[in-house]
Amino acid sequence: MELIPALSYLAFFLVFAGIFAVMALGLNLQWGFTGLFNVGVAGFVAVGAYASALLTGPPEPDRLGGFGLPVLVGWIGAMVASGIAAFIVGVAALRLREDYLAITTFGIAVVIQLVALNAQAITGGPFGIQSIPKPFADALGAGLAWNLTYLGLVVLVLGVAWWALDRLVASPWGRVLRAIREDELAAASLGKRAAAFRLQSFVLGCMLMGLGGALYAHFVGYIAPEDFLPVLTFQVWAMLIVGGSGRNAGAVLGAVLVWAIWSVSGGLIRGLLPAAEQARGAALQVVLIGVLIAAILVLRPRGVLGERATVSRHAAGD
Amino acid sequence: MLQLVADGLVVGSVIALGAVGLTLTYSILRFANFGQGEFMTWGAYLAVSALALVLAVTGAGVMEPLGPFSFGWQLIPAMALAAVLTAAIALAVDWALFRRLRRQGNAITLVIASFGAALALRNLVQFLYGTLPEYYTREIQIAIRLVPRDVLGGLRITPDQMLVIGLSLLLVVALHVMLARTTLGRAMRATAMNPALARVAGVDVDGVVRATWVIGAMLAAVAGVMAGVVGQVRPMLGFDLLLPLFAAAILGGIGSVWGAVLGGYIVGLAESFSVPLFGAEYRAATAFLVLIGILLLRPTGIFGERA
Numbered sequence: 001m002e003l004i005p006a007l008s009y010l011a012f013f014l015v016f017a018g019i020f021a022v023m024a025l026g027l028n029l030q031w032g033f034t035g036l037f038n039v040g041v042a043g044f045v046a047v048g049a050y051a052s053a054l055l056t057g058p059p060e061p062d063r064l065g066g067f068g069l070p071v072l073v074g075w076i077g078a079m080v081a082s083g084i085a086a087f088i089v090g091v092a093a094l095r096l097r098e099d100y101l102a103i104t105t106f107g108i109a110v111v112i113q114l115v116a117l118n119a120q121a122i123t124g125g126p127f128g129i130q131s132i133p134k135p136f137a138d139a140l141g142a143g144l145a146w147n148l149t150y151l152g153l154v155v156l157v158l159g160v161a162w163w164a165l166d167r168l169v170a171s172p173w174g175r176v177l178r179a180i181r182e183d184e185l186a187a188a189s190l191g192k193r194a195a196a197f198r199l200q201s202f203v204l205g206c207m208l209m210g211l212g213g214a215l216y217a218h219f220v221g222y223i224a225p226e227d228f229l230p231v232l233t234f235q236v237w238a239m240l241i242v243g244g245s246g247r248n249a250g251a252v253l254g255a256v257l258v259w260a261i262w263s264v265s266g267g268l269i270r271g272l273l274p275a276a277e278q279a280r281g282a283a284l285q286v287v288l289i290g291v292l293i294a295a296i297l298v299l300r301p302r303g304v305l306g307e308r309a310t311v312s313r314h315a316a317g318d
Numbered sequence: 319m320l321q322l323v324a325d326g327l328v329v330g331s332v333i334a335l336g337a338v339g340l341t342l343t344y345s346i347l348r349f350a351n352f353g354q355g356e357f358m359t360w361g362a363y364l365a366v367s368a369l370a371l372v373l374a375v376t377g378a379g380v381m382e383p384l385g386p387f388s389f390g391w392q393l394i395p396a397m398a399l400a401a402v403l404t405a406a407i408a409l410a411v412d413w414a415l416f417r418r419l420r421r422q423g424n425a426i427t428l429v430i431a432s433f434g435a436a437l438a439l440r441n442l443v444q445f446l447y448g449t450l451p452e453y454y455t456r457e458i459q460i461a462i463r464l465v466p467r468d469v470l471g472g473l474r475i476t477p478d479q480m481l482v483i484g485l486s487l488l489l490v491v492a493l494h495v496m497l498a499r500t501t502l503g504r505a506m507r508a509t510a511m512n513p514a515l516a517r518v519a520g521v522d523v524d525g526v527v528r529a530t531w532v533i534g535a536m537l538a539a540v541a542g543v544m545a546g547v548v549g550q551v552r553p554m555l556g557f558d559l560l561l562p563l564f565a566a567a568i569l570g571g572i573g574s575v576w577g578a579v580l581g582g583y584i585v586g587l588a589e590s591f592s593v594p595l596f597g598a599e600y601r602a603a604t605a606f607l608v609l610i611g612i613l614l615l616r617p618t619g620i621f622g623e624r625a
Contacts, residue, residue, distance in 0.1 A: 037426050039352075039433060092610050096617050099350040102429050103564045104613065106352070107606040110561055118599040230557075234437050237430065283444035290438030297431050298418045 004144060011147040013263060018154035019215045021255035024239045025161055025248060026208030032245035033169050034201040035181035037098060040089070040105030041209055041236045043112035046228035047085050048078035048210025049217040050116065053129045056218075064122045071135045075214045082210025083203050085112075090202045095195050109233065116225040128224030132217050150219055157215065158252070161208060165248050168204075177201055209236075231286055235262065238293050244303025253305055262289065320465055320473040322590045328479045328548060330586020331486035335541035336559060337566035337578040338490060339534035345510040345573030346530045347420075349428040353411065354538055354563060355556030356439040357404050361539025362546040362555055363443055365393070365400035366452050372396050381455055386477035388457040389547065401539040408535035409528060411435055436557075444553045451550035454543075482544045489540065490579050493533070497575065502529055510573055562589070562605040569612045571619030580620065584608070 023045060030036040038044075052074035054065035069077075085108070093104035116123045123129070135153065140146040168174050179187040180194045188194055217223045235258065243254020265288060269281035296303060340354045372392045373381065381390035415435060419428050465473035497503035508516040509526045517523050538556075545555055566585045570577020585605050592604040612619065 035426070037429060092613055096613060098426055099429055100568070100613060100617070102350055102352075102426075102433075103561075103568070104609065106564075107561050107609055111603045111606050114600060114603050231437070234434070237433070241430070279449060280445050283441040286441040287438045287445065290434045290441070293434035294415050294431055294438070297427060297434070298415065301422065301427070 008144045008147055011144065011151045013259070015147065015151050015154050015219055017256045017259045018151070018158050019212050019219070020236065020239060020259055021158050021252045022154075022161055022215065023209050023212035023236045024243070024251040024255045025158075025165055026205040026212070027236055027240050028205075028245055028248060028251040029165060029169075029201055029208070030205035031240065032247070032251070033174060033181065034177045034198060035098070036094075036198060036202055036205075037102040038105045038202070038205070039102050039233060040107075040109035040112075042228045042230055042232040043105070043109030044082045044085060044206040044209040045213035045216070045232060046112050046116055046225075048082045048213030049223050049228070050123055050129070050213075051081035051210070052078040052214035053132045053217050053223055054122070056133050057129060058131060058133075060124075063120065063124055071133060071218055074218070075211060078210045078214035079207040082213070083207040086203045086206030087199070090199045094198045094202060109230065113225060113228065116228065123225070126225060128222060128227075129217075130222050132221050132223065134218055134221055154215055154219075157211065161211075162248055162252065169248075173197075173200075234286070234289065234293075235259075238289050240303075241293055241296055242303055244305040246302075247305050250303055250305035254303065257304070258289070261292075319470045321471055322594070323587065324473055324475050324479070326587035326590030327583060328475075328482055328586070329589060330583035331483045332541050332545045332548075332582075333559065333562045333566050333586050334579040334582025335486045335489060335537050335544070336563045337570070337582045338493065338575055339537035339541075340563050341567040341570065341572055341574065341578040342506075342530055343534045344567060346506055347416070347428075347527060348513075349425050349432065350564070351534075352429065352432045352560065353436040353439060354534065355558075355560035356436045356443075357408060357535045357538035357556065358542035358545065358559060359440065359443055359553060359556035360407055360542070361400050361404045361535075362542035362551045363447050363452070364403045364539070365396050365543045365546065366447075366454065366551055368396035368399040368403075369393055369454060371399075381457075383455070383457050387481060388459045388476075388478050389455045393454055393543075393547075397540060397543045400543060401536040404539035404542075405532040405535040407439075408531040411439075412527070412531050440553060440557060447553070449553055451552045452546075453550060454546060476548075478547050482548055485544065486541070489537065490575065493537070494575055502526075506530060558602065561602070561609070562586075565605040565609040565612070568617075568619055569608060571621040574619070574621035577619055577621035 023041060027038060027041060030038050052071075055067050055069045055077045056071050056074035057066040058068060059066040089104055089108050093101045117126055119125070134146065134150070136149055137146055140149055169177070176187060176192050176197050179190075179192065180197055184194050213228075216227070239254035239258040240251055241254070242258050243252070244250030262285070265285050266282075269285055270278065273281040336354060336358055339357070340351065343351050343354065369381075369392060372395050376392065381392055383389065384391050415431050416428060419431055459476045459478060461474035461476045463472065463474050497507060505516065505521045505526050506529065508519065508521055509523055513523055516526075542555060545559070549555075562582075562585045566581030567578050569581035569584060570579070585608055588608055589601050589604045593601055596603075
C-alpha cells in the first residue's frame with residue numbers, strides 16, 4: 001500500500017473517531033455520571049453542526065446567514081445553540097420520571113430532523129449547507145497536510161474536553177452528580193437540589209454533542225439532514241456502552257473501537273455485495289451493531305473499561 | 319372541518335391500538351419499550367408474506383375484493399397469522415434480552431436495550447424486504463360521501479377507513495372485558511400495581527409477563543396491518559408512529575387502556591388539524607407538542623393517578 005493514501009486514510013479515520021469521542025464524552029457525562037438517558041444525541045449534534053455552518057459560511061442569497069465569522073466563533077456558537085436546545089428540553093422533562101426524558105429527547109430529535117428537512121430558508125432543506133469553511137485550508141490545500149492539521153485540532157479539542165470533564169467529575173460537583181445517580185433521596189436530604197444538578201449536567205453534555213457536530217461540519221464541509229439520522233444516536237450509545245460508561249477513558253476507547261468495527265464492516269459490505277444490494281447491506285450493518293449493544297448489556301454491562309469503585313481515602317485506610 | 323375530524327379519527331384509531339399495547343407493557347413490564355413501533359412494522363410486513371402464502375395455498379392467485387372493501391377475505395387469516403408471528407418475535411426478544419436484564423433490576427437499562435432492539439428489528443425488515451413500499455392490494459376504492467359538501471365542508475370516507483375505526487374500538491372493548499373479567503386480566507392488573515405482592519398472592523408473574531408481550535405485540539401487529547390497509551407498508555411505518563404512540567399513552571395516563579384510546583384519538587385529531595395550520599411537512603411534530611404540553615401541565619395524564 002502506498003504510504004500517503006494509507007496515512008491519509010488513517011488521519012481521516014482518527015478525525016472521525018475523535019469527533020465521536022467528543023460526543024461520547026458528552027453522553028458519558030449525562031448517562032455515565034448522572035444517569036440521564038438521552039435518545040436525542042443526533043438532534044443536538046445537528047443543532048451544533050447547523051449553527052456553526054450558518055455562523056461561519058459564506059453569505060447565501062436565498063437562505064439565512066452565511067455570516068462569514070471565524071471558525072472558532074462557529075464552534076462556540078454551536079455549543080451555545082445546543083445548550084439552549086438542551087435547556088428547553090431539560091426544563092420540560094428532567095423533573096419527571098427518568099424514562100420520560102428518553103421519550104422527550106427522542107421527540108426533539110424527530111422535530112429537529114423535520115426542521116432541518118423543511119425549513120429551507122434556514123437549513124437549506126434536503127440539499128443541506130455546502131461550502132462550510134475548512135480552517136487553514138487556504139494555506140494547506142485539501143491534501144494530507146490539512147487532514148493532519150485538522151486531526152491535531154480535533155485531538156486538541158478532545159484533550160481539553162477530556163481534561164475538563166475529569167476535573168469536573170472529580171470535583172464536589174461531580175460527586176453530587178454520582179450521589180444523585182445512586183440515591184436521589186439521600187442526596188436531596190443533604191440539601192442538594194437534584195433537578196438543578198441534572199439540568200446542568202444535561203446541558204453541558206449536549207453542548208459537547210453540539211461541538212462534535214460543528215467539528216464534523218467543518219471537516220466534511222457539507223451537511224444535510226441525512227447526516228443526523230437516529231443511527232448516529234445509536235452509534236454514540238454503542239461507543240459508550242462498549243467502552244464502559246462512567247469513565248471518560250471508556251467513552252474515548254469505545255469511540256475508537258466501535259468506529260473501527262463500523263468502518264471495517266462497512267468496507268466489507270461494500271466490497272462483498274454488488275451495487276444493487278448496498279442499501280440492504282447497510283441495514284445489516286446496523287442490525288449487527290444493535291446485536292452488539294444488546295450482547296454487551298447482557299454479558300458485560302460495565303463495558304470494556306467499567307467505572308472504578310470510588311472509596312473515600314478515609315475509609316480505605318488499611 | 320368534518321373531513322379533518324374523520325381523517326384524524328382514522329389515524330387516531332391506529333395510534334390508539336398501538337398505544338394500548340404500549341401502555342400495557344409500560345405498566346406491567348415497567349419500562350418504556352421503544353420496540354413497540356417495530357412490532358407494528360413487523361406485523362404489517364409479516365401480513366404481506368402471510369397474504370402471499372394464503373393466496374398460494376388457496377390457489378386464488380389474485381384477491382377478490384370482499385364486499386365494499388379493497389381487500390379479500392384472505393387478508394383476515396393473513397393478519398391473524400402475522401399477529402401470532404409478531405407475538406412470537408416479542409417473546410423471543412424478551413427471552414434473549416429483556417428477561418436477563420430484568421434480573422439485573424435496572425429499568426433504564428431495559429429502555430436502552432429496547433432502543434437497540436428496535437433499531438436491529440427495523441433494519442432487519444429493511445434487509446429482508448427492501449425499502450420500497452408494499453401494498454396488500456392495488457384495488458382502488460371510491461370514497462363514500464356521508465355528508466354533502468355544503469355542510470361544514472362535507473365528509474368522504476372509504477369503507478376501509480370505517481373498518482379501521484370500528485375494528486380498533488372492537489378490539490379495545492374486548493381487551494377491556496378481558497382485563498376486567500378474566501383471571502388473567504386480574505392477574506395482569508395486580509402485577510401492574512405491585513409485582514411483589516402479586517407474586518406472594520400466588521400470581522404467576524412470569525406468565526403475566528409473557529401474556530403482556532403476546533397481547534401488546536398482537537395489538538401492534540393488527541395496528542400495523544390497519545396502517546398498511548389505509549396507507550402503505552414501509553420500513554419506517556412503526557418508527558414514524560412511535561412518538562404519537564408515546565404521546566397518546568402518556569396523555570391518557572400510563573396503564574389506563576381507555577386513556578390510551580382517548581389519547582390516540584386526541585393525537586390523531588391534533589395531527590389532522592395541524593395540516594391546514596402549519597402545513598403537512600410539520601405534521602409529525604404535532605405529537606411532540608402534545609407530549610411537551612401534557613408533561614408540563616399534567617405529567618400523570620388524563621386518567622393517571624397522582625404520583
